[in-house]
Amino acid sequence: MLYNEPSPLEVKVLTRRFGLPNSASIETYLQTDGYQAFRKALGMKPEEIIEEVKVSNLRGRGGAGFPTGMKWSFVPRTSPKPKYIVVNADESEPGTCKDRLLIENDPHQLIEGVLIAGLAVDAHAGYIYVRGEYRYLIEIMDRAIAEAYERGYLGKNLLGSGFDFDLYTHTGAGAYECGEESALLESLEGKRGVPRIRPPFPAVVGAFQCPTILNNVETFCAVPPIIRDGGAAFAALGVPKAGGTKLTCLSGHINKPGVYELPLGFPVMKMIEEVGGGMRNGKKLKAFIPGGSSCPVLTAQECEGLTMDYDAMAKAKTMLGSGGVVIMDEDTCMVKAALRIMRFYAHESCGWCIPCREGTTWLRKLLQRFHDGMGQRSDIGLIGDLAKNMLGRTFCPLGDAAAMPTISIVEKFAHEFEDHLNGKPCPYEKAERLAIA
Amino acid sequence: MTFSPELEARFDKLLRSYPPGRQRSAMIPMLLYAQDEIGSVTPELVEEVARRIGVSPLQVEEVLTYYSMLRRKPLGRHHVQICTNISCLLTGGEELWEHACRKLGIGHKEATADGHISLEEVECIGACSWAPALQVNYDFYHNVTVEQLDRLLDSLRKAQ
Numbered sequence: 001m002l003y004n005e006p007s008p009l010e011v012k013v014l015t016r017r018f019g020l021p022n023s024a025s026i027e028t029y030l031q032t033d034g035y036q037a038f039r040k041a042l043g044m045k046p047e048e049i050i051e052e053v054k055v056s057n058l059r060g061r062g063g064a065g066f067p068t069g070m071k072w073s074f075v076p077r078t079s080p081k082p083k084y085i086v087v088n089a090d091e092s093e094p095g096t097c098k099d100r101l102l103i104e105n106d107p108h109q110l111i112e113g114v115l116i117a118g119l120a121v122d123a124h125a126g127y128i129y130v131r132g133e134y135r136y137l138i139e140i141m142d143r144a145i146a147e148a149y150e151r152g153y154l155g156k157n158l159l160g161s162g163f164d165f166d167l168y169t170h171t172g173a174g175a176y177e178c179g180e181e182s183a184l185l186e187s188l189e190g191k192r193g194v195p196r197i198r199p200p201f202p203a204v205v206g207a208f209q210c211p212t213i214l215n216n217v218e219t220f221c222a223v224p225p226i227i228r229d230g231g232a233a234f235a236a237l238g239v240p241k242a243g244g245t246k247l248t249c250l251s252g253h254i255n256k257p258g259v260y261e262l263p264l265g266f267p268v269m270k271m272i273e274e275v276g277g278g279m280r281n282g283k284k285l286k287a288f289i290p291g292g293s294s295c296p297v298l299t300a301q302e303c304e305g306l307t308m309d310y311d312a313m314a315k316a317k318t319m320l321g322s323g324g325v326v327i328m329d330e331d332t333c334m335v336k337a338a339l340r341i342m343r344f345y346a347h348e349s350c351g352w353c354i355p356c357r358e359g360t361t362w363l364r365k366l367l368q369r370f371h372d373g374m375g376q377r378s379d380i381g382l383i384g385d386l387a388k389n390m391l392g393r394t395f396c397p398l399g400d401a402a403a404m405p406t407i408s409i410v411e412k413f414a415h416e417f418e419d420h421l422n423g424k425p426c427p428y429e430k431a432e433r434l435a436i437a
Numbered sequence: 438m439t440f441s442p443e444l445e446a447r448f449d450k451l452l453r454s455y456p457p458g459r460q461r462s463a464m465i466p467m468l469l470y471a472q473d474e475i476g477s478v479t480p481e482l483v484e485e486v487a488r489r490i491g492v493s494p495l496q497v498e499e500v501l502t503y504y505s506m507l508r509r510k511p512l513g514r515h516h517v518q519i520c521t522n523i524s525c526l527l528t529g530g531e532e533l534w535e536h537a538c539r540k541l542g543i544g545h546k547e548a549t550a551d552g553h554i555s556l557e558e559v560e561c562i563g564a565c566s567w568a569p570a571l572q573v574n575y576d577f578y579h580n581v582t583v584e585q586l587d588r589l590l591d592s593l594r595k596a597q
Binding site: 093208348350 | 468490504505561562563566
């Protein structure tokens, strides 16, 4: 099912079957080149598969943007241990709602991507870790897996090749942190989702202490088109060093929120104006989150001339992240935005690392006090200092994820914190309520 | 403990899904699917799951406290989960939350006296582009207005 009208500016590669009748069925999939890439991959050497993925310049779509082909090449293929493929479908980064659509509309594309990854590293089993709230997706995925077993695309001796592969779904039970790969693996093993120290990375010691490829849903879904049409064709859709398209989730104060597949390197302002139909109620853009709530926030001015790709975002001192774009208009209270984001991270911090556990809690309290009109001038610096003390001092990136948006907001929108000292409690609250009505 | 045949089948499948000696992996799915059937994670359920996957009940206890969807006490039959995270906040999620609390006279993780409806303010549920959004048990509701929420709560009150 589609929840928003597609845009004519989209380049539909991963989403090309969206909207077809019964797009999730294996019949529709087979009629539209489905499992052709897997057939082709069966005739390729593992190194050739990995090379094709490298050529495609595919980078991890979960948020970190690590080159996928390189990640796959780290798996010791000749290790006597079994190898595993794990799909991260724990989509929880605020602002992100794309993996849902890929599974709902085209689950076989994901299965095929997993199978090709299995061939590349000689793995024979895979797990799709789906966040607990997405129960309906597990039902869709289980149906698709059953169809694939019936048609011989999963199970023993696939298409007479001698290659066996079993695939399972696995539900989470509510934990943002399990989207981090090592925490996800702990959770998959029936433990608390606390992160592991790395190295060793999952490529070497992953699921069940065995070599593991762990990627985001969208990353695996990009693999069948790459193998079918060639890595170079995929690379050509994007920019140098970042190939292909990115599913971009527009949300917030925009006329046409929705999930759109856009080529990497798409201009930010064009995306807001033409894909997203412009700002809601003709308001001005105030702040822009490029890829989920953990990214440093950009001002409207910083968005001018900016493009949606990993390197351009890094240059702007933020991240492309997961593709969860959040758009905030001139009436938004940035103290409140910072507070809401921090409330989330304080809720989700597992408490394993002290800087994160204490930092998120104290920042939440400080921001709440500020928003309630009881802040002090010295708190503005304190918020920044506390957040900076979390950076790089935790096992997993949750501490950084909490610190980065906070630092950017308190530095770029310091005047709004000042305004809260003068116009108590929140000088923006009224305008904000009106904007919603 | 006895469960429905569907849940027993689900458990069997789960216990066969992981490598030999790794049945502990089935713990979290077993707890969640069982909670869906019996309403909460009871001490008996903890014992039962521990026995079936070959760990101590304490090892199940320590895991279950980590996951926000697992609960020791039952909530309402219709568990209304309203997101107020950033994208929903910007589009009226807080208004939905306040309206639901007022209308039902209950707060976060509380249930109505008849045990029919419960409320929870939740973190991002992955519906940001169709915000504000909520879930009733596992069903999604997108682009929800206060009026729609009001009608939804009325219909849940009447539903069995």
